[in-house]
Amino acid sequence: xxGHPTRPEEFDxxxxxxLEGQEKAAIESHVPTCAQCANTLAEARGxxxxxxxxxxxxxxxxxxxxxxxxxxHASAGSAGARHAMDxxxxxxxxxxxxxxxxxxxxxxxxxxxxxxxxxxxxxxSRELARQRANLEEQKKQLxxxxxxxxxxxxxxxxSVALAVQPGMPKGDVRVRYNAKMGVAVCDxxxxxxxxxxxxxxxxVPMEGKPISAGVMDHGGPINPxxxxxxQGTAAKAFAVTLEPEGGMPQPTGPMVLVGPVS
Amino acid sequence: xxxxxxxLIQKIVQRDESAxxxxxxxxxxLLSSLLNRILRDTQASEEILQDVxxxxxxxxxxxxPARGSLPGWLAVIARNRAISRLRRHNPSEGDELLETTxxxxxxxxxxxxxxxxxxxxxxxxxxxxxxxxxxxxxxxxEGLTHSEIASKTGDPLGTVKTRIRSAVESLKRKLLS
Numbered sequence: 001x002x003g004h005p006t007r008p009e010e011f012d013x014x015x016x017x018x019l020e021g022q023e024k025a026a027i028e029s030h031v032p033t034c035a036q037c038a039n040t041l042a043e044a045r046g047x048x049x050x051x052x053x054x055x056x057x058x059x060x061x062x063x064x065x066x067x068x069x070x071x072x073h074a075s076a077g078s079a080g081a082r083h084a085m086d087x088x089x090x091x092x093x094x095x096x097x098x099x100x101x102x103x104x105x106x107x108x109x110x111x112x113x114x115x116x117x118x119x120x121x122x123x124x125s126r127e128l129a130r131q132r133a134n135l136e137e138q139k140k141q142l143x144x145x146x147x148x149x150x151x152x153x154x155x156x157x158x159s160v161a162l163a164v165q166p167g168m169p170k171g172d173v174r175v176r177y178n179a180k181m182g183v184a185v186c187d188x189x190x191x192x193x194x195x196x197x198x199x200x201x202x203x204v205p206m207e208g209k210p211i212s213a214g215v216m217d218h219g220g221p222i223n224p225x226x227x228x229x230x231q232g233t234a235a236k237a238f239a240v241t242l243e244p245e246g247g248m249p250q251p252t253g254p255m256v257l258v259g260p261v262s
Numbered sequence: 263x264x265x266x267x268x269x270l271i272q273k274i275v276q277r278d279e280s281a282x283x284x285x286x287x288x289x290x291x292l293l294s295s296l297l298n299r300i301l302r303d304t305q306a307s308e309e310i311l312q313d314v315x316x317x318x319x320x321x322x323x324x325x326x327p328a329r330g331s332l333p334g335w336l337a338v339i340a341r342n343r344a345i346s347r348l349r350r351h352n353p354s355e356g357d358e359l360l361e362t363t364x365x366x367x368x369x370x371x372x373x374x375x376x377x378x379x380x381x382x383x384x385x386x387x388x389x390x391x392x393x394x395x396x397x398x399x400x401x402x403x404e405g406l407t408h409s410e411i412a413s414k415t416g417d418p419l420g421t422v423k424t425r426i427r428s429a430v431e432s433l434k435r436k437l438l439s
Contacts, residue, residue: 017401043367049341191392
């Protein structure tokens with residue numbers, strides 16, 4: 001593309017990441033050659049980035065800060081060791097210049113080797129821990145995908161459409177449930193919840209109180225979401241209620257959607 | 263007096279660990295919220311959060327505060343990494359983003375400014391229809407393109423494009439007003 005994009009909002013769409021194919025390529029080929037458009041794109045990125053502020057507040061645990069500072073300190077320590085190597089040699093006195101000439105480089109070499117090995121070891125340990133965590137996560141997702149496929153293929157899986165209750169936010173939520181497997185998958189969408197409220201999904205068992213199947217945050221599209229019912233629990237219905245942000249142990253708010261298991 | 267982002271970056275370049283800690287305290291909450299919203303996984307979010315700030319420590323000398331906003335830059339990197347992870351792409355090194363300039367239309371260096379901006383963003387989003395808002399959220403928080411959103415929602419591609427374009431125009435008007 002040789003000219004400027006004809007519509008100014010193209011930059012915002014690019015920053016949002018929705019463009020694809022020729023539309024995306026056109027921006028990517030033009031911007032590096034045009035300072036004015038590069039600046040327009042930087043402003044668009046800034047506007048789109050403000051959407052980050054709409055995410056519900058989640059404070060990181062204090063452990064992240066501690067790990068970061070340890071990591072930074074370790075890397076600074078390595079840099080310090082390299083710096084020390086560059087310091088002018090000051091050995092002398094009792095050992096004399098010849099001893100110093102031998103012992104100081106050996107000592108420095110040993111110190112560097114120790115720090116190097118310690119750093120490599122720490123890095124490998126971190127990498128190993130991360131790979132293990134990734135593997136566990138992938139296993140978990142694979143299991144979940146298998147369960148989901150089994151559920152969808154099973155002949156005795158029933159589809160429960162949850163009906164919107166009068167006066168409640170709109171939505172289209174469906175639960176596929178297999179009583180024998182004790183598994184259900186929920187998907188669909190629901191209108192955004194009012195401020196400081198969350199949607200919460202419930203399993204209504206044949207006997208006993210409703211069981212929370214999870215909090216659906218503030219609405220919007222629901223990714224296919226699998227839940228395992230407690231052993232021996234048969235669902236009579238599935239329901240979604242509007243609860244205080246973060247959910248409640250038992251339903252307290254109005255029922256938004258409900259569907260009986262036929 | 264609170265040090266500016268630019269002053270703290272300069273100190274990080276001189277290997278001042280307390281400057282990194284100060285920037286972490288200033289922006290970790292914003293990034294953590296964004297990462298958790300995208301990934302819905304605390305452990306993965308915290309790993310990326312740590313990586314982003316460690317990248318800042320390693321590459322601070324290459325960041326020019328005069329060319330853009332630090333929190334904007336951090337948020338772009340965090341989102342990019344989270345979306346890569348979400349979509350099982352190879353995680354981007356992110357280093358190429360050092361060249362990414364992000365001009366945020368507000369100063370985010372203090373909590374009050376962040377709070378005020380939060381109100382403006384929420385107001386701008388509430389002004390959208392529920393379909394527009396859902397489409398914008400699918401794009402920003404799940405990293406979906408026009409056609410992927412159309413496929414996910416079952417709406418025609420043209421409808422999705424029009425919906426997102428008008429939503430973006432509306433957000434732009436509200437956020438700049």
